[in-house]
Amino acid sequence: MPAGILAMGGHVPPDVVGNDTIAAWADTTPAWIETRTGVLERRWAAPETPTSELALAAVRDLLRTSPAALDDLGAIIVATSTPDQPQPSTAVIVQDLLAAAPVPAWDVNAVCSGFLYSLVMGAALVKDGGAPVLIVGADKYSSIVDGTDRRTVSLFGDGGGAVVLGDVPEGYGLRASRLAAHGRHRAYVEVVGGGTRRPLDTSGLAVGDHLFRMQGRPVRDYLFQVLPGMIHDVLDDAGMKVGDVDRFIFHQANPRLLQELSRDLGIDPGKMPLTADWFGNTGAASVPLTLWHSDTTRPLERGEQVLLASVGGGMTAAAAVMTWY
Template structure:
């Protein structure tokens, strides 16, 4: 198979800026508390009429323009999301229609906040068979499923979308290696309890608030701190590189305080860690492609440099991609 490259990137966040004081009001926390716990300064929340597919289509259009590719040239569209427009059909079908990409197969991938890396692997597999170009979009709209009284979650999340166009060759980043991990025994650490076949939504569910996103924050932090460093070292070894080779580290934008501690543990001496969470919060599957797009458009990525993408989150799951720019 011809080696795939990232031919273009794009991102989109809604217009509405939500301060820490506004986001935390219902949970009884203020700006100082949120910054001290998370390093998040603000986030964007979608307008009432916006859905995940709308955010995804905006980011996709920017990525297509960056790549110089038309929607008609796409073979596949993969939307990485855990906040779809509806349980059915896939959000990717709406995005395909919004873009006018009539020849593209379209489907969703849900590995929660690791979804973008899982979607990259899925797109790579499709292109190995079908050829052409892929559009991989991470998009989440968490503001719809947050409990305003839960300080563990309501202040963390923002809405947004990021996208990458994949194809043969090109001037962008070459995907050198991918690795995916799932730890299903820990699946209940991050979840939306109701709304599926296990627990359909009814009046009692709504009264108990089980339609909202929930997370065991301390357990998640332990998972990231205990699992991410050894998994990262294993990944780099499998990819045939050493920590000194990495020039850029783009993690899932979960919590800035936690990420700083993890980055120090990773011991990547020549790497710059890129963060967008101060302005956008945790944008779920969108966080890695948004941050990559910001770094690319700011001219921070130089040809030949190695970039480590690291996703982690519900499932529990972790996904890694090594990109040579």
Template sequence: MTGSRVLGSGSALPSRVVTNAELAARVDTSDEWIVERTGIRQRHIAGEGETTSSLATAAARAALDDAGIEASDIDLIILATATPDNTFPASATKVQHALGCNGGIAFDVHAVCSGFLYALTTADSLLATGSASRALVIGAETFSRILDWEDRTTCVLFGDGAGAVVLEAPDAANPASKGGPGVLASRLHADGAQHDLLFVDGGPSTTQTVGHLRMKGREVFRHAVANLSSVLYEVIEDAGISAEDIDWIVPHQANKRILDATAKKLGIAPEKVIVTVDSHANTSAASVPLAFDVARRDGRIKSGDLVMFEAMGGGFTWGASLVRI
């Protein structure tokens, strides 16, 4: 039994904004080139004292405030990130300590851009079994710390930020499957054979360095459209609905062309797709909860709406979740 309910959401962004024009002064690119190929106009970049855990903590506090509950009510924290503060311990434990709710479950999930979907599905399962009653599910990244700022094909694509949701255990008296709020269906996948298309060329067990992000953009684009379309159909079938029933799609904000191509393949109107890639760029595991929080706070996503989350990232990993808000 699944169907954990979303009680609130929050997000956090570094204070520094870097425009395309600023990047064009550093590498051989232009605002027109970046916008045409990605839809990105600016991104937020973490400064001194801003870390993955500090952004995650700020987003978590905003989500708790939105949900109207105290940190002491949380007994599960799952933080999705590919850029933790330290190799260990988990950055989730730093968030837990900062919030003052020590003693519950806290761990990181590493599935890159799909991380939030992996974390959400894991939290939903743990809440359904009674292992916890309320969870903070967070996506937070400081990808600026693993970028090669001389590689114009990758440094223009990414930004830093965090997003969070508060989940509560399923309500047996008002389950999502009967029209109540909650997670209706989720699917997750991975394909390690595609490792070399999107990866970081470093790590403690190989180079003893952090390394830099490397990507073969055209191949990633092709796989993204195919994989995301496929997993969305799987979740739609599992939930017993049609694509027309979906009120909003909140996708991973990697590239505007991927968002457009996926929506077109599913026959979903572009107006139903939440887009924040223009102002946030690709924030990896943070992008889905960050976009969701933006759309909730500006009034587009409302109580009762059917919302589809979807993402694909390095690994490759990909997944989707359908949630009634």
């Protein structure tokens, strides 16, 4: 049987960080931030809050509406590029916090494409074994952004989104997917310090090796070079066209990029929900958060055709089409 989403939840921290605050930190203006990015505000977790707690809050929201969703669970996958610690995985921490059964649990780091990478993995597990799979996208970018870099600090927020994948009847669920990585572009988005290539020490901290860096123009170019073709390819795989899609759930890179992308693809703006204007770019959480938020605003109906797509550091890209159950 195919795999589809049976339950979902989302969480953003309560603390709002507005453009006035960001502008003061980064020596810019609220007007510059809004004009260049479209982000109006973002949510940041308290400094002592780890990524696992953002993930846990999203799962608890899922359980609030679907209390039996984790029964007979087969695996837990957490997509994140801001783990609680280098090892063990954030997924095993989430497993412990949930008091879940001793099922396999692991992290996926495809940066902002991590949730869709995990979704495809999870669908294969469901198809192979039949047991439901919990997939969480969670990131805490407030812990790694450089507050003086207006190009990045203005974009990112914190949050978590969770789904449970399970068996659905024929004709529903995941219909097609495409995943890609282009490692030659890995320097476009990176945190260089903290691994074996550049262990983090006092001198590294002094120059900001632990902070997130992004080359904005190359990232934009990558998105427009890779994502439209991938979207058309996955629609072809599903025997569909852009006009057949009822809802487009995109990684929330920033509203300005998404508005331009939708024009290029001929997407009805009413079919493309945005959350980055209020939540910022929440990394691996942004696709499930946007799906969850869209459902809370206008509930998904059985039979809707949903396209999900993302780009992320690596560089990575992903797209999937599913028929909602």
